Amino acid sequence: MSVFIDKNTTLVVQGITGRDGSFHAKQMIEYGTKIVAGVTPGKGGQKFENTVPIFNTVADAVAATGANTSVIYVPPVYAADAMLEAADAGVKLIVAITEGVPVLDMTRVYPFVKEKGARLIGPNCPGLISPGQSKVGIIPGRICTPGNIGVVSRSGTLTYEVVYQLTRAGLGQSTCVGIGGDPINGTNFIDCLAAFEADPNTAAVAMMGEIGGTDEQDAATFVKQHMKKPVVGFIAGQTAPPGRRMGHAGAIISGSAGTAAEKIAAFEAAGMSVAKRPLEFVQLLRDRVK
């Protein structure tokens, strides 16, 4: 088992003929993801790699293939429209990889997606992978292995780093979710923690947060009140100066709020164990799942 995606995930790729979309569509197919359709306006009727049918609209793709999940690789200015289109077409899980989406666009997308009863992951995220079953996004498949650790993170390469070390240490993963580094995103830590808590195949969770906002503090409260499974936390950005965006649009300390120290204190107050270095996840998780 896993969360959000599994063997039954049927995927439509929005922007399948673009540079990033085509590259990652091939990688996903190679990994075993069931890509049932692609969307590029004006290329409806063609085929991607001679196999995947391309449609002009997501509505057409869903009507013809029943795709239940979409992944978005379109440029930033069109990304909001792509998310709205997917939600309107009835897709229930929308994964937006695109980086650089204007935040004001997300203020329109978020409530619309909610009202449609869909889940949005991202934008500005690496997507997710349930090792051995399905991968939606750009997380490199070969660094993962099936197992019972749930992984959730705001970052890309830091997640890869930790997952790779877990895999090398024999700690496989149920699902790894990158929720993205933007200030407004569709899925937060709590959504993922709740899903992992309910997933019978997840035994413990690795959670990687960073400076900025209150998502980690809220997650800590959730862990304390609602979770029986152990959660190990880490916060990046202890050396970040206030008022500067550390690469991710959402990674910024505003005034004195959103610091790493504040978040680590919240983790500790919730009884979570805290990894002081990324590689400490291995030991801390091993102790908790054995």
Next chain:
Amino acid sequence: MNIHEYQAKELLRNAGVPIPPGEVATTAEEAEGIARQYGGTVVVKAQVHAGGRGKAGGVKLAKSPQEAKEIVSKILGMQIKGLTVQKVLITPAADIASEAYVGIILDRASKKPVFMVSPAGGIDIEEVAAKTPEKILKLPIDTRYGLQPYQAMRLGFFLFDDLKRVRAAAKIMQQLYRAFMDNGCSLAEINPLVTTPGGDVVALDAKMVIDDNELDRHENIAALRDESAEAPSEVQARNANLTFIKLDGDVGCVVNGAGLAMATMDLVKFYGGDPANFLDIGGSSNPEKVVNALKIITADPNVKAILFNIFGGITRTDDVANGIVTATKQNPLTVPIVIRLTGTNEEIAMKILKDNGFSASSDMDEAVKQAVALAKGSPVTPSAARGA
């Protein structure tokens, strides 16, 4: 992106907000001339990307052109919150009956722009927010519908009693909201929004922060960027499509991915060192980026050791290795370099580096420890590093 008060005022004026005139000066003589033109008392205002200028001595009244000249010569070159004042705004002094605060911020928690207004505006608004939060009204706006007239009136009634001023304020709320949306802001603030003894409502200060992701579709706003207000190394990095933030330490860091870059800096600190910078070379592998990154890092005289930390997912580590080799051939290093890479094409990368006389490891903690030791001038262990 931050813009200056005079630029924000121009955007708000275009949206219809009543704002007294003003002109920018970069020399005391220029300021004197502007003050003479306006006649009477003027206000001299430091133009830096920081709030709280009033409290820091960056906002001063001048009763004569001569006094304006004297004040400006003191304010130019002054430091406010670490920023050097290079420009001042000269504006006629207003007659103030009361000061209110009006702001819109993009709120992460509600995922909406939120209006914040208070009748107790002015330079102590932070204190008002901390001590008497009941004096601030917060109103989230659904951007799909925009600011509705009844909402604008509600905000106005929170500030004033008299209907004429309430209506004037409500109109300004609409104009501020339009300016916020049309210019891609993450923050837009008028503090103070003053009433005059004659009953007018006017904006005396304006602050706007633009979402960097909006700059592609707002070329006119992108053109407002004041590069002289930024560290030259950060300007150079942005032009090379790198995200770079200068810090005070001595271990220069080159990393792919923002989260890993932050975690690497933290690890430098964890092992007793101090990072010299944040630098994310991004997800795609491009040797040119590595060359540019090394140029920027080696230009910092504080840097005593360079640390590469690359996780090859989409980034190919052999591309990074080639970048390091090319860059150091062009500009031989004068400080030691420690290279850690792992992931995609790791074996090829290691061979490229070895063939060119570099050593590299795949262990992040070991690499960071070595870089910290080298920056402190500790003896280099044979496998540690090369390049000095």
